[in-house]
Amino acid sequence: xxxxxxxxxxxxxxRTAGLGAAGALVAATLIAGAVAAPSASAGAExxxxxxxxxxxAASYGKDREARGLALAVRRAAKAGVExxxxxxxxxxxxxxxxxxxxxxxxxxxxxxxxIKIAVDRISSTGTKDERQGALLYNPGGPGASxxxxxxxxxxxNKLWEKTAKAYDFVGFDPRxxxxxxxxxxxxxxxxxxxxxxxxxxxxxxxxxxxxxxAAEYADGCQERSGDLLPHLTTLDTARDLDVIRAALGExxxxxxxxxxxxYLGAVYGTLFPTHVRRMVFDSVINPRTDKIWYEINLDQDxxxxxxxxxxxxxxxxxxxxFHLGDxxxxxxxxxxxxxxxxKKQPLDGVVGPAExxxxxxxxxxxxxxxxxxxTNWSKxxxxxxxxxxxxxxxxxxxxxxxxAQENSNAAYTAVECADAKWPxxxxxxxxxxxxxxxxxxxxxxxNAWMNLPCATWSSKQQRPxxxxxxxxxxxxxxVQSTRDAATPYPGAVELHKRLxxxxxxxxxxxxxxxxxxxxxxCLNDRVDSYLLTGRLDASDVTCEPxxxxxx
Numbered sequence: 001x002x003x004x005x006x007x008x009x010x011x012x013x014x015r016t017a018g019l020g021a022a023g024a025l026v027a028a029t030l031i032a033g034a035v036a037a038p039s040a041s042a043g044a045e046x047x048x049x050x051x052x053x054x055x056x057a058a059s060y061g062k063d064r065e066a067r068g069l070a071l072a073v074r075r076a077a078k079a080g081v082e083x084x085x086x087x088x089x090x091x092x093x094x095x096x097x098x099x100x101x102x103x104x105x106x107x108x109x110x111x112x113x114x115i116k117i118a119v120d121r122i123s124s125t126g127t128k129d130e131r132q133g134a135l136l137y138n139p140g141g142p143g144a145s146x147x148x149x150x151x152x153x154x155x156x157n158k159l160w161e162k163t164a165k166a167y168d169f170v171g172f173d174p175r176x177x178x179x180x181x182x183x184x185x186x187x188x189x190x191x192x193x194x195x196x197x198x199x200x201x202x203x204x205x206x207x208x209x210x211x212x213x214a215a216e217y218a219d220g221c222q223e224r225s226g227d228l229l230p231h232l233t234t235l236d237t238a239r240d241l242d243v244i245r246a247a248l249g250e251x252x253x254x255x256x257x258x259x260x261x262x263y264l265g266a267v268y269g270t271l272f273p274t275h276v277r278r279m280v281f282d283s284v285i286n287p288r289t290d291k292i293w294y295e296i297n298l299d300q301d302x303x304x305x306x307x308x309x310x311x312x313x314x315x316x317x318x319x320x321x322f323h324l325g326d327x328x329x330x331x332x333x334x335x336x337x338x339x340x341x342x343k344k345q346p347l348d349g350v351v352g353p354a355e356x357x358x359x360x361x362x363x364x365x366x367x368x369x370x371x372x373x374x375t376n377w378s379k380x381x382x383x384x385x386x387x388x389x390x391x392x393x394x395x396x397x398x399x400x401x402x403x404a405q406e407n408s409n410a411a412y413t414a415v416e417c418a419d420a421k422w423p424x425x426x427x428x429x430x431x432x433x434x435x436x437x438x439x440x441x442x443x444x445x446x447n448a449w450m451n452l453p454c455a456t457w458s459s460k461q462q463r464p465x466x467x468x469x470x471x472x473x474x475x476x477x478x479v480q481s482t483r484d485a486a487t488p489y490p491g492a493v494e495l496h497k498r499l500x501x502x503x504x505x506x507x508x509x510x511x512x513x514x515x516x517x518x519x520x521x522c523l524n525d526r527v528d529s530y531l532l533t534g535r536l537d538a539s540d541v542t543c544e545p546x547x548x549x550x551x
Contacts, residue, residue, distance in 0.1 A: 001297065001300060001412075001447050001450055001451075001486070048077040048078045048080070048249070050251070051077040051246055051249055051250065051251055059272060059274050059275065059472075060073075060272075064107070064108040065107040065108055065235075065239065067110075068104055068106075068107035068108055068109065068110035069107050069110075069239045069242065069243070071110045072103055072104055072107070072110055072239075072243050073242060073243055073246040074246075075102075076101060076102070076103075076243045076244075076246040076247040077246040077247065077249070079102070079247065080247055080248075080249065081099040081100070081101060081119060081247050081248065082099050082100075083097040083098070083099045083121065084097060084098060084099065085097065085098070086098035086120060089400075090120075090147065090179075092120055092147060092148075092150070092151070093151075093154060095122060095123070095154075096120055096121070096122050096150045096151070096154060097120060097121055097122075098118065098119070098120045098147075099118075099119050099120070099121075100116040100117065100118060100119065101116070101117045101119055101172075101240075101243060101244050101247045102114050102115075102116055102117075103115060103116075103117055103175070103239075103240050103243050105181070105228070105231050106230075106231055107236065107239055115175060115180065115181040116180065116181070117172055117173065117174075117175065117180045117240055117243075117244065118147065118172060118173040118178060118179035118180050119170060119171070119172045119173075119244060119247075120147050120149075120150055120170070120171050120172070121134065121150060121168050121169065121170045121171075121248075122150035122153045122154065122164075122168065122169050123168050124164060124165060124166060124167050124168050125153065125161075125164045125165050126164075126165030126166060127165075130165050130166055131166060131167070131168075132166040132167055132254070132532075133167060133168070133250050133252075133254055133277070134167060134168040134169075134170045134248050134250050134254060135163065135167035135168065135169055135170065135254045135255070135256060135531070136170045136171075136172070136241065136244065136245070136253065136254065136255050136256070137149040137169070137170065137171050137255075137256045137257075137258075137261070138172075138174065138255075138256075138257050138258070138260070138261030138264050138265070139258050139259070139261060139514075140257075140258050140259030140260040140261050140283075140514070141174075141177070141259070141260045141408070141411065141412055141415070142174070142177075142234070142237075142260045142411060142412050142415035142416065143176075143177055143407070143408040143409065143410070143411035143412035143415070144177070144260075144408065145171070145173045145177055145178040146171035146172050146173065146174075147171040147172070147173060147178065148171065149169050149170070149171035150169040150170070150171055152164070152169060152517075153169055157517075159516075159517060159519065159524055162528045162532060163527075163528055163531050163532065166531070166532055167254060167531070168248075170244075170248065172244060174237045174240065174264075174411075175228075175231070175232060175236060175237055175240055176228060176232040176410075176411040176414055176415070177407065177408070177411045178404070178407065181228060182407045182410075182411075183221070183224075183225040183228050183229070183232060183407065183410045183411050183414050184224045184225055184406060184407060184410050185217055185220040185221035185224055185225065185406070185409070185410040185413065185414075186217065186220045186224075186406060186410075187406075188399070188402040188403045188405065188406035188407075189396065189399070189402055191402065191405065191406040191409065192394040192395075192396070192402045192405055192406070193394065193396075194346075194350045194351065194352070194354070194355050194393060194394050195346040195349075195350055195351065195352035195354060195355060196352065196354040196355070197209065197210065197213075197354060198343055198352065198353040198354060199353065199354055199357060199445045199446035199449055200353065200437070200441070200445050200446075201445060207430065210449045210452070211426065211452065213449070214449060214452035214453045214455070214456070215453070215456045217413070217453045218413075218417075218453035218454075218456045218457050218458065219456075219458075221410060221413060221414060221453070221459075222458050222459065225410070225414070226459065228414070229414055229417075229418060229459035229460075230418065230459050230460045232411065232414040232415050232418055233415065233418045233419055233462060234263060234264055234267050234415060234419050234465075235267060235271075235419075235462070235465065237264055237415075238264060238267045238268040238271055238272075239271075241253070241255075241264070241268055242268070242271075242272055242275060245275065252275055252276060252277035253268070253272075253275055253276055253277060253279070254277050254278045254279075254531070255268070255276070255278070255279045255280070256279075256280045256282065256516065257279075257280070257281055257282065258282045258283055258514045258516070259282075259283050259285065259486060259487055259513065259514065260285060261282075262281040262282065262283065262284045262285050262478075262487070262495070263285040263287060263292075265279055265281055266281070266285075266287050266467045266495060266498075266499075267465055267467070269467075269473055269476070269499070270465055270466070270467050270468060270470060271465070273469070273470040273471065273472040273473035274471075274472035274473075276472075276473055276474055276476075277474065278474070278476075278477075278530065278531055278534065279474075279476045279477070280476070280477045280478075280479070280516065280527060280530065280531065281476065281477070281478045281479070281492075281495060282479050282480075282514055282515060282516045283479075283480060283481070283484055283486065283487045283492075283513050283514050283515065284478060284480055284487055284491040284492040284494075284495050285487055285491055286299070286487075286488070286490060286491030286494050286495075287467035287491070287494060287495050287498060288494055289420075289463070289464040289465075289466055291491075292419060292420045292464040293416045293419060293420050293422070293451070293454075294420070294422050294423060294451070294454075296491075297447050297448075297451050298432060298433075298436060299488050299490075300443065300447060300485065300486060300488070301433075301436045301437075301440045301443050301444040301447055302436070302439075302440050302488070303483075303484065303485045303486075303488040304361065304364045304440070304442060304443035304447075304485040304486075305439070305440035305441070305442050305443060306483065306485070307363075307364035307483055307484075307485035307511045308363065308364045308442050308443075308485075309328060310364075310483060310511060311363040311364060311370055312328050312331040312332055312335070313328045313331075314370060314548065314549075315331050315370075315374050316328050316330065316331050318374070318551045321374075321378075321551035322374045322375070322377070322378040322551065323378055323381065323382070324374065324377060324378055324381060334377075334381065335360075338356065338377070338380070339353050339356060342355075342356055347385055347388070347389050347392075348385065348389045348393070350389065350393045350394075351388070351389050351392045351393055354446070355392045355393065356392060357442070357443075357446050358392065359373065359388075359391055359392035360373060361442075361443065361446075364442075364443075364485040364511070365485060365486055365512075365513050366512050366513055366514075367510075367511075367512040367518075367546075367548070367549050368512070368549070370549045371549050371550075371551050372391075373391075374551070375387070375551075376388040376391050413450075413451075413453055413454070416451065416454060417453060417454035417457040417459070417461065418457075418459060418460065418461060418462060419461075419462060419464060420461060420462065420463065420464050421461045421462075421463065422451075422454035422455055422457065422461065423455060424455055424456075426455070429448060429452065429455065433445060433448040467495070467498050468498050469498065469499055469500040469501075473499070473500075473501075474501070474534075475501040475502060475503070475534070475536055476499050476501070476502045476503075477502065477503055477505070477526070477527065477530045477536060478492050478495060478496050478499075478502055478503065478504045478505070479492075479504075479505045479507070479515055479516060479523055479527065480492035480504065480505070480506060480507070480515075481506075481507040481508075481510040481511050481512060481513075481515050481545075482506060482507065482508050482509060482510065482511070483509065483510060483511030484511050484512075484513055485511060485513065486513045487513065489506075492504060492506075496540075503536040503537055503539075503540055503541070504540045504541075505522075505523055505526055505540070505541045505542075505543060506540070506541070506542045506543065507520065507522075507523060507542075507543045507544075507545055507546065508542055508543070508544065508545060509544075509545045510545035510546055512546070515546070518546050519546060519547070520543060520544075520545075520546040522541070522543035522544065523543050523546075526541065
């Protein structure tokens with residue numbers, strides 16, 4: 001499971017958390033009669049031809065995908081984006097505008113089937129002279145929507161005020177996600193039903209049941225979305241990103257990628273180094289080809305356990321507020337007790353061990369959940385189970401949210417299964433996860449079941465791209481906390497080695513995921529400086545941790 005702004009869960013074992021304001025994923029028509037806005041400022045510098053001609057045709061290569069992409073880029077540059085007010089059910093208030101960018105489903109067949117990529121933007125807040133172009137954003141996943149990125153301007157997020165003066169903030173739904181040809185693997189209402197099976201098996205029979213569920217899920221993806229599956233790859237999403245760049249009228253790409261978004265950015269930078277202007281990698285996926293994706297998920301199992309310990313230690317230090325125990329061991333014992341209780345009889349008939357894991361793993365992901373989860377847990381122990389049950393239960397009445405949850409999980413599975421070849425041998429999966437579970441029990445088996453559909457995936461599986469620096473790639477910025485659970489620190493070090501001229505900002509003794517959106521002046525000021533001026537420190541930088549949550 002890679003890092004995400006909100007969590008997706010495993011088929012057959014865990015509830016999926018909501019995707020923020022993803023809203024209904026059914027097709028929505030942009031508001032009729034809205035006034036179309038110009039595609040981008042590049043038109044003042046020569047229009048569509050200037051955008052296309054600024055990039056060498058040779059930079060795309062000569063294979064079939066490259067030729068198809070070059071054609072798609074030229075078409076997008078000429079078409080631009082017809083910006084309109086966003087549909088009401090997208091949850092994006094004015095002055096954010098929405099539109100579509102058309103791309104080939106298969107880049108080897110640019111005149112074949114097309115799909116539409118949903119995009120949105122908010123214009124830069126500074127003067128014309130301050131404007132530097134568009135800043136595109138991907139929040140991770142794979143399977144997460146980036147459409148809420150412009151809301152950082154609407155909500156007056158202080159961390160982004162300076163950057164917003166220079167850039168249009170542009171978000172998009174990657175192919176397969178949200179409103180961009182959404183993929184599906186199972187009925188959404190069935191997907192969110194609870195309680196689900198305990199992710200930790202008690203017997204070989206339990207493992208056989210989970211294996212059957214994973215295989216059925218893979219079959220469901222093929223049955224419901226088989227025509228999309230071969231094309232839901234990071235490589236194709238990177239190609240889409242270049243088409244979006246051209247449609248926006250941007251000669252070069254400015255990009256902020258978080259979590260899986262760092263891998264998307266690394267693939268883009270390797271494919272199209274001369275198309276990059278500025279690129280920030282936040283909370284980094286390890287780009288080694290032997291890590292994508294099976295080994296990365298094993299590494300997460302270790303890192304999640306360590307970050308869970310960090311959180312429970314913090315809970316113990318704040319025992320005066322939470323009354324869950326004044327040592328880590330006591331807090332961990334409370335967790336074991338809660339889990340055993342829910343296993344014997346799901347709380348309110350709905351919240352079993354799977355649902356508890358699903359909810360509690362937010363704490364290792366994000367410090368912003370520490371107080372909420374500890375508070376709800378504390379109330380349960382004190383005799384009030386309602387807040388914990390409400391937080392960990394699915395909302396069966398929220399059909400739009402459930403569609404979003406199922407789609408997010410399906411897109412995650414489709415991309416990771418298609419991006420790389422996975423072990424087919426159950427013996428290997430069983431051996432690796434049994435070994436890890438012995439020392440790192442919180443996350444291991446749930447993560448295994450989530451990814452196990454890739455072991456029986458019937459659609460094409462590619463070989464990962466070798467990430468490296470090619471001629472023309474400018475200096476890039478990498479930011480990473482040392483105790484990140486979803487994207488462990490060695491991934492940032494590995495990417496730093498591969499991208500010549502990059503700088504690494506390390507937030508030591510911290511572990512929240514996605515740190516460019518957390519107040520820490522040591523880090524925030526350097527991100528601003530890079531995006532606004534292109535300047536980087538002469539050497540790598542280590543920052544003190546951001547402030548810990550207060551109960």
